[in-house]
Amino acid sequence: MALIKNREITEDHWVRIDDESAVPAEGGAIVSIARWRKDRAVLAGRNAPIGVELESGDGPEVVADDIVRLDLIAVPFATFRDGRGYSTARLLRERYGFTGELRAVGNVLRDQLPLMERCGFDSFEYAGRTDAAKALKAFRDISAVYQTAADRRASAAALRNHPSKAFSNGTCG
Amino acid sequence: MYMYDEIDQSLVDERVIQFRDQVNRRMTGELSEDEFKPLRLMNGVYLQLHAYMLRVAIPYGTLSSEQMRKLAWIAKKYDRNYGHFTTRQNLQFNWPKLEDLPDILAELASVQMHALQTSGNCIRNVTADQFAGVAADEVVDPRIYAEIIRQWSTLHPEFTYLPRKFKIAVTGSEIDRAAVRFHDIGLIAKRNGAGELGFEVIIGGGLGRTPFVGPTIRDFLPERHLLSYLEAALRVYNQLGRRDNMYKARIKIQVHETGAETFTEMVEAEWAQIRDTAVDLAAGEKQRIADFFRPPRYRASADAEAQLRLQLRDDRNFARWVETNVAPHKVTGYRIANISLKPIGGIPGDASSEQMDAVAALADRFSFSEIRVTHEQNLVLPHVRADDLYALWQTLKSYDLDTPNLGEISDMIACPGMDYCALANARSIPVAQQISERFADLDRQHNIGELKLKISGCINACGHHHAGHIGILGVDRKGEEYYQITLGGSGAEDASVGDIVGPAFPYDKVVDAVETLVDTYLDIRTDGERFLDTYRRVGKTPFKEALYGTD
Numbered sequence: 001m002a003l004i005k006n007r008e009i010t011e012d013h014w015v016r017i018d019d020e021s022a023v024p025a026e027g028g029a030i031v032s033i034a035r036w037r038k039d040r041a042v043l044a045g046r047n048a049p050i051g052v053e054l055e056s057g058d059g060p061e062v063v064a065d066d067i068v069r070l071d072l073i074a075v076p077f078a079t080f081r082d083g084r085g086y087s088t089a090r091l092l093r094e095r096y097g098f099t100g101e102l103r104a105v106g107n108v109l110r111d112q113l114p115l116m117e118r119c120g121f122d123s124f125e126y127a128g129r130t131d132a133a134k135a136l137k138a139f140r141d142i143s144a145v146y147q148t149a150a151d152r153r154a155s156a157a158a159l160r161n162h163p164s165k166a167f168s169n170g171t172c173g
Numbered sequence: 174m175y176m177y178d179e180i181d182q183s184l185v186d187e188r189v190i191q192f193r194d195q196v197n198r199r200m201t202g203e204l205s206e207d208e209f210k211p212l213r214l215m216n217g218v219y220l221q222l223h224a225y226m227l228r229v230a231i232p233y234g235t236l237s238s239e240q241m242r243k244l245a246w247i248a249k250k251y252d253r254n255y256g257h258f259t260t261r262q263n264l265q266f267n268w269p270k271l272e273d274l275p276d277i278l279a280e281l282a283s284v285q286m287h288a289l290q291t292s293g294n295c296i297r298n299v300t301a302d303q304f305a306g307v308a309a310d311e312v313v314d315p316r317i318y319a320e321i322i323r324q325w326s327t328l329h330p331e332f333t334y335l336p337r338k339f340k341i342a343v344t345g346s347e348i349d350r351a352a353v354r355f356h357d358i359g360l361i362a363k364r365n366g367a368g369e370l371g372f373e374v375i376i377g378g379g380l381g382r383t384p385f386v387g388p389t390i391r392d393f394l395p396e397r398h399l400l401s402y403l404e405a406a407l408r409v410y411n412q413l414g415r416r417d418n419m420y421k422a423r424i425k426i427q428v429h430e431t432g433a434e435t436f437t438e439m440v441e442a443e444w445a446q447i448r449d450t451a452v453d454l455a456a457g458e459k460q461r462i463a464d465f466f467r468p469p470r471y472r473a474s475a476d477a478e479a480q481l482r483l484q485l486r487d488d489r490n491f492a493r494w495v496e497t498n499v500a501p502h503k504v505t506g507y508r509i510a511n512i513s514l515k516p517i518g519g520i521p522g523d524a525s526s527e528q529m530d531a532v533a534a535l536a537d538r539f540s541f542s543e544i545r546v547t548h549e550q551n552l553v554l555p556h557v558r559a560d561d562l563y564a565l566w567q568t569l570k571s572y573d574l575d576t577p578n579l580g581e582i583s584d585m586i587a588c589p590g591m592d593y594c595a596l597a598n599a600r601s602i603p604v605a606q607q608i609s610e611r612f613a614d615l616d617r618q619h620n621i622g623e624l625k626l627k628i629s630g631c632i633n634a635c636g637h638h639h640a641g642h643i644g645i646l647g648v649d650r651k652g653e654e655y656y657q658i659t660l661g662g663s664g665a666e667d668a669s670v671g672d673i674v675g676p677a678f679p680y681d682k683v684v685d686a687v688e689t690l691v692d693t694y695l696d697i698r699t700d701g702e703r704f705l706d707t708y709r710r711v712g713k714t715p716f717k718e719a720l721y722g723t724d
Contacts, residue, residue, distance in 0.1 A: 059412060081211060081294070083334025087411045090331055095446065111195065111212055118330035130203050141191045144184045146324040148451040149331065156180045156324065157458040158451075 002132035004113070005101075005123040007139050009132050012125075014051060014072060024048075030074055033062060044069045053105065057084060060091040067096050075121070077106040086119045093120035093150040110135040114142065120150030174237055174543065175320050175465040177285045184327070185282040188289065192216050193275035215295060215333070217263075217288030218274055222595050227266045227274060228291040229281060233301035233319035233343070234262035234546040238533040241544055243284045245529035251277050256529065258514060258522040260586055260637055261340070262300045262546045263291050267593055289327055294335045296326035296407070302344040302351045303547040306466060307555045309503040313362045313370055315345040317463045318399060321454060325400050332407045336414030336422035339407070340379075347666060352548060354378045354387045354668035355640060357424045358406065363393070370396045376406060376436070377428030380634035384670045385425045390437040397459075398444075401452040405444035409436070469541040469556060473506025477560040484563045493615070494566055494577040506559050510540075512552040512569060513576040513584060517613045518606050521587045522550030531572045539565050549586055551579065581618045582626055582691070583609040586637050590630030590647065591654075597630035599647025599654035599680075604628055607684045612691075621691055624704045625664070640664035642705045643690060644671045645683065656683040660690070660716060661708045674713055675721050686720055693719040 003012040014028040019035045028049035036043060036052045043050050044066075051072025052063060063073060073092060075085040085104065092098040104121045109128040116124065117139060126132050146156050154162075177185075192212075199209040213219075217228040229244070236244075244264055248256045251273050257265045269277060281287055291298050299322045306314040322341055326332070332339070342351045345362040353359025359375035371393045378387025394402050413431075415422045428436045485492045500509040512532060515521050524532075536544045536554055539561045545553035557565055569575040578584045585608065588594065590601030605628055612618050627641030631648075638644030644659035655677040662671030678686045691704070693716050698707045708716070 057416075080208070081334055082416055083294075083332070083336075084412055084416070086331045086334065087408050109208060111208075112334075115328075115330040115333055129205075130198065142184060142187045142328065144180045144187075145330075146184075146327050147329055155451075157454055159180065160178070160461060161455055161457050 002126045003123060004126050004132065004136065007117075007136060009136070014049075016053070028071065030072060033058060036066070040066070051101070051103075054088070056082065056106075058088070059084075060088050060096055063092075064096060067092075067098050070098070070100055072101040072103060073098060074103040074105045074125075077104060077108055077112075080107045080109050080112050086115065089116070089119040089121055090150045110138050113138045118145065118147075118149045118151045118153070174235055175316075175462065181324075182282075182285070185285070185287045185289075188216070188287065189275060189278045189282050192278055196271065196275055211293055211334070214293035215290055216274075216278065217291035218271075219292060220595070221267070221593050222591075223593070224268050225271050225274070226593070227269050227277060227288060228259070229264045229266070229286060229288050230291045230298040231262050231264060231286075231546050232298055232323045233305065233316045234303045234548075235305075235316060236544040236546060237284075238536040238542040238544065240284045240286055241529050241533040241536070243280060243286070245526040245533070247277055247280055248529070249526045255523050255525045257520075257589065258524065258546055258550050258552070260548050260550060260588075260635060261298060262303075262548055263298060264546070265589075267589075292338075293333075294337050295333050295339065296322075296329060296335075297338055297340045299323050299326065300340070300342045300351055300356075300548060302346055302349075303545040303553050304350060304500065304509055304555070305345060305545075306468065307502050307504075307507075307509055308346050308348070309501055310348055311345040311362075311503075312364055313345045314463075314466045315343040315351075315360075315362060317459075317466050318360065318362070318372075318396070319343045320462050320465075321399065321459065322403065325403070329407075332411060335407070335411055336416055337419065337424075339410070339424065341403075349664075349666040349668070350547070352637070352640065352664040352668070355380055355384075355637070355664055356387065358403065359387055360399075362396075365393050372396065372399065374402065374406075376440075377425040377433070378668075379423055379425040380637055380639050381423065382420065382632040382634070383423075383426065383429075384634070384639040385429060386668045386670060387425070388428065388433040390433060390440065397453055397456075398448055400454060401448045401450065402440075402444050404452050405447060406440045409439045409443055413439075468504075469543075471504050471507060471556070473504060473558065474560060477506045477558055480560040481562060484560075488563070490577075491563060491566055493619070494575060495562060497577040497581065497619070498579045499562060502556070504556075508557050508559055508562060510554045510557045510562065510565060511547075511579045512554065512574050513578055514551050514574075515578060515584045515609070516573050516576045517578075517583060518610045519573075520602050521585050521605050524552075528572050528574060531568065531574070535565055535568055549584065551584070577615060578618060580623045580625070582612050582621055582624045583618060585609070585626045585628060586641070587628040588630050588636035590628075590636075594630060594635075596633055597647065598632075598649035599630050599656065601628045601630040601636055601647060604645065604647075604656065604680070604683060608687055611684050611688060621695065622703055624691070626687070627662075637664060638662070639670045640668070641671060642703070642708070643687060645687075648677060650677070654680045656680070656686075658683075658686060658690070658720075660713065661705065663705060672713060675717055689719050690716055 030051035049071040053074035103123040219226040342356040361373040374391040375387040498511040540554035587605040591597040628645040629636035629638040657677040659671030
């Protein structure tokens with residue numbers, strides 16, 4: 001499995017800590033939402049980045065009070081066909097103002113990457129069979145977008161009203 | 174008509190390249206069938222009983238003659254010389270090869286068409302009143318808003334993997350020709366007391382195995398808030414819709430189980446959060462889209478009506494066609510001409526390449542190059558001068574497109590059924606053909622009057638049987654085809670779900686049963702009563718007795 005962050009393959013500096021193991025004092029650690037609820041005070045007081053992995057079906061409200069304390073939120077896709085995570089991501093970004101790393105985990109495949117990015121995910125635990133380096137091309141498959149979303153790309157309507165803006169998604173014309 | 178700019182064009186062009194790559198990855202095994210399936214479905218590609226099927230979007234049922242010619246060409250080059258117009262204003266090609274599909278999509282893109290979101294658990298191709306822009310009774314041309322919704326819903330990043338498919342229909346008229354109350358969301362344009370434009374919003378209607386007439390959840394939504402309200406409704410649905418049971422995943426089930434009132438509160442609460450954000454279209458963009466739907470330059474001639482009157486007097490067959498198939502137009506001296514795709518004994522909704530080319534040529538000659546497709550599987554030339562109708566009709570005759578049966582018993586909706594569909598339990602097409610033959614006498618049909626007969630080959634109800642004045646549902650009973658009959662459904666503004674009349678009939682008895690129902694109606698109807706009116710007045714009993722006897 002490769003980690004894609006900001007459209008690049010990168011080394012994962014975070015470690016997942018299962019509910020039974022001790023959380024190391026240093027380095028980024030991702031714990032389950034259950035663990036976070038149980039040990040919130042201790043984990044938040046730790047002098048290192050902390051992340052939480054939600055459960056399938058969890059909405060953004062489960063971490064509403066922790067937005068500023070968390071450095072990473074991982075949203076699971078039990079199957080790529082379960083689209084709840086897209087709404088969760090948009091709400092975390094657009095309504096709850098989460099600015100940390102928003103990571104898609106689980107059944108994260110090539111063809112869903114650009115949709116996830118538009119909803120606010122900036123990192124992906126990529127699980128597809130297509131080589132990760134080749135999968136990066138997915139972000140450039142379609143240049144135009146018709147909607148405003150968490151990625152703040154200019155929609156077709158916005159471009160039409162401001163024709164001076166170049167019609168481009170930043171990476172391909 | 175709406176015309177793509179470079180942004181719209183780039184999207185469909187890039188989508189073709191993307192799909193070509195997806196097909197290649199499927200061929201090499203990089204994509205499993207399970208992974209490929211939602212991707213192909215979102216490009217309209219189904220795997221049917223015998224072959225792949227491609228469902229092409231005809232957004233809100235509007236086609237140019239050039240686009241129609243392209244469909245005819247694709248049918249000729251890549252398929253078996255015909256296409257099938259569906260109940261959601263799409264066109265299906267039944268025999269394309271998987272490896273040809275990217276080329277077919279490229280052909281479509283070259284005339285500003287696509288197959289985007291004609292399937293899959295996403296927001297489907299948006300439908301509208303086929304008389305949009307020409308109906309005398311309309312408040313606004315619904316295609317303006319249908320195009321706005323088409324763009325907003327295309328590759329919507331949040332709503333591409335919904336719990337289930339999601340269908341939106343828009344009408345600008347009180348007369349409902351778009352079956353809005355049987356859609357996941359139905360929109361009826363209206364004006365409020367202050368004369369402002371807005372929409373009545375209906376949520377959670379649908380057919381399928383659990384039919385519901387959708388409840389109105391908002392009486393008046395100001396039109397400027399259309400997209401934010403839709404986004405709120407879709408978000409509530411996406412977060413709460415069932416993922417564990419596909420049969421309970423449609424929004425209608427959610428609305429029914431939550432209760433329309435509570436569901437409305439949830440949508441309104443979400444909407445309150447986003448109603449004044451950038452989701453809604455800027456006025457300039459809305460105007461840009463609206464400008465594409467300006468009426469053509471009509472040139473009514475002073476004596477057009479007089480000439481039509483003479484032709485009607487002199488040719489009885491023409492007069493009959495005009496009476497059944499021609500509707501009033503909002504401009505004096507013009508008419509709306511319906512072209513029936515239900516010849517006696519034919520396959521409902523099928524059109525050959527030659528017929529498609531002929532309709533395209535007629536649209537160029539008589540209708541400002543514009544064609545409409547109806548959810549009842551017929552075609553429309555929306556702007557025909559009254560004194561051109563005769564010439565139009567004469568040409569239609571030579572292509573077997575002149576059947577004067579609109580709204581009558583042989584103008585049936587039928588799904589493809591077991592002849593094509595992998596889900597079907599029974600055949601639909603041969604039943605439709607036999608009923609059509611049984612009522613081949615046009616005088617008899619005309620005497621029966623408006624009668625909407627709709628046939629589905631399985632519980633998924635693609636043939637809208639629940640909404641038929643007479644509905645027929647094919648079921649499998651120990652390997653044999655049986656047909657359950659419902660009465661009293663309607664897909665119009667008086668929407669209702671039909672009632673099951675009694676035990677199902679075997680394949681060779683169903684046509685007799687329909688005839689018995691019609692004869693019963695003829696016996697007991699009062700003046701001016703349609704089949705539906707009579708049924709609503711007298712109820713099931715007389716029909717049931719006629720079918721099954723009194724004990």
